[in-house]
Amino acid sequence: MINARNLVRRFSLKHETVEAVRGVDIDVAPGEVVAFLGPNGAGKSTTLRMLTTLLPPSDGTAIVAGHDVRREPQEVRKRIGHIGQGNGSMDGLQVREELYTQGRFYGLDRRTSWARTSELLEQLDLAEQASRDVARLSGGQRRRLDVAMGLIHRPGLVFLDEPTTGLDPQSRANLLDHIRWLREEQDITVVLTTHYLDEADAVAERVIVIDHGQIIADGTPDQLKSKVSGDLVTVTLAEPESVDAAAEVVSRIPTAHEIESRGDVVRFRTERGDAVMPELVRALDGPGLTLRGTNVQRPTLDDVFLTLTGRSLRDDE
Numbered sequence: 001m002i003n004a005r006n007l008v009r010r011f012s013l014k015h016e017t018v019e020a021v022r023g024v025d026i027d028v029a030p031g032e033v034v035a036f037l038g039p040n041g042a043g044k045s046t047t048l049r050m051l052t053t054l055l056p057p058s059d060g061t062a063i064v065a066g067h068d069v070r071r072e073p074q075e076v077r078k079r080i081g082h083i084g085q086g087n088g089s090m091d092g093l094q095v096r097e098e099l100y101t102q103g104r105f106y107g108l109d110r111r112t113s114w115a116r117t118s119e120l121l122e123q124l125d126l127a128e129q130a131s132r133d134v135a136r137l138s139g140g141q142r143r144r145l146d147v148a149m150g151l152i153h154r155p156g157l158v159f160l161d162e163p164t165t166g167l168d169p170q171s172r173a174n175l176l177d178h179i180r181w182l183r184e185e186q187d188i189t190v191v192l193t194t195h196y197l198d199e200a201d202a203v204a205e206r207v208i209v210i211d212h213g214q215i216i217a218d219g220t221p222d223q224l225k226s227k228v229s230g231d232l233v234t235v236t237l238a239e240p241e242s243v244d245a246a247a248e249v250v251s252r253i254p255t256a257h258e259i260e261s262r263g264d265v266v267r268f269r270t271e272r273g274d275a276v277m278p279e280l281v282r283a284l285d286g287p288g289l290t291l292r293g294t295n296v297q298r299p300t301l302d303d304v305f306l307t308l309t310g311r312s313l314r315d316d317e
């Protein structure tokens with residue numbers, strides 16, 4: 001669906017040149033849901049704008065939905081949906097008129113455009129708002145209308161730029177459900193940008209981490225997490241005096257690292273915490289050490305970002 005090589009985008013300002021995107025390679029297969037994750041100013045939107053033909057690359061190539069973004073931008077646009085950060089809307093139009101107009105803009109005939117409008121109003125839970133003035137929609141409804149507008153011409157690939165920014169938690173969860181629906185029921189390939197870690201984790205099958213205009217990691221949320229830091233396993237003992245003996249048992253687990261003991265607790269990291277747990281419990285039982293509890297904490301994408309860059313993505317929010 002997407003094959004981009006060495007994409008570069010520079011902006012010339014008065015006294016300097018900003019290199020917003022510094023040579024990225026991106027491959028997205030049909031049916032994937034991919035999130036570009038990175039802090040503000042990382043280059044996510046600029047990358048998205050090049051892939052959606054809104055901005056010509058300064059260097060490099062990108063084939064999107066089978067066509068070259070530089071040579072055949074019209075062909076690319078016909079095949080993709082772009083859901084931007086607050087799409088423009090015409091004042092005074094009702095929701096259904098706005099969608100219908102968008103359909104006509106994409107070349108649908110009157111009948112097809114009305115039929116597609118009704119279908120999308122149902123699918124995006126906007127049927128009750130069909131006659132409402134667009135200006136009077138809530139934030140979540142407005143975003144769902146943006147999604148409907150991006151889908152009017154049945155694209156096989158949609159791009160969403162920071163789709164949930166500014167939404168309350170409930171509308172955000174609802175919109176994420178609709179994004180999953182794009183993939184699961186409509187068979188649409190989805191690329192979205194976000195600086196919310198939980199959002200990338202919840203909705204994306206693959207996360208491309210972008211920082212300072214470059215890709216610094218690319219994989220499933222689980223791959224990224226296990227590659228970088230490993231699970232954090234906490235073992236709490238019934239007797240604080242047993243801690244040293246327990247730490248000694250833990251040190252014999254080949255994959256255990258960063259072992260720390262404090263008070264009645266031993267902590268360590270390992271690639272698959274749940275997999276070592278049975279072996280650990282058995283090993284502790286040998287010298288008769290009694291456990292009060294165990295806990296396995298999966299690393300978050302923030303741990304990943306911190307390990308890769310030395311900074312927390314949360315600092316940015």
Ligand SMILES: Nc1ncnc2c1ncn2[C@@H]1O[C@H](COP(=O)(O)OP(=O)(O)OP(=O)(O)O)[C@@H](O)[C@H]1O
Pocket residue numbers: 011012013018019020038039040041042043044045046047195
């Ligand atoms: N039209 C422009 N002119 C000059 N500089 C720009 C322009 N657009 C983007 N930039 C700069 O390029 C860099 C990347 O910006 P971009 O908007 O792609 O980041 P982003 O990761 O999408 O951030 P955000 O999450 O804030 O949208 C930033 O330093 C930004 O200031």
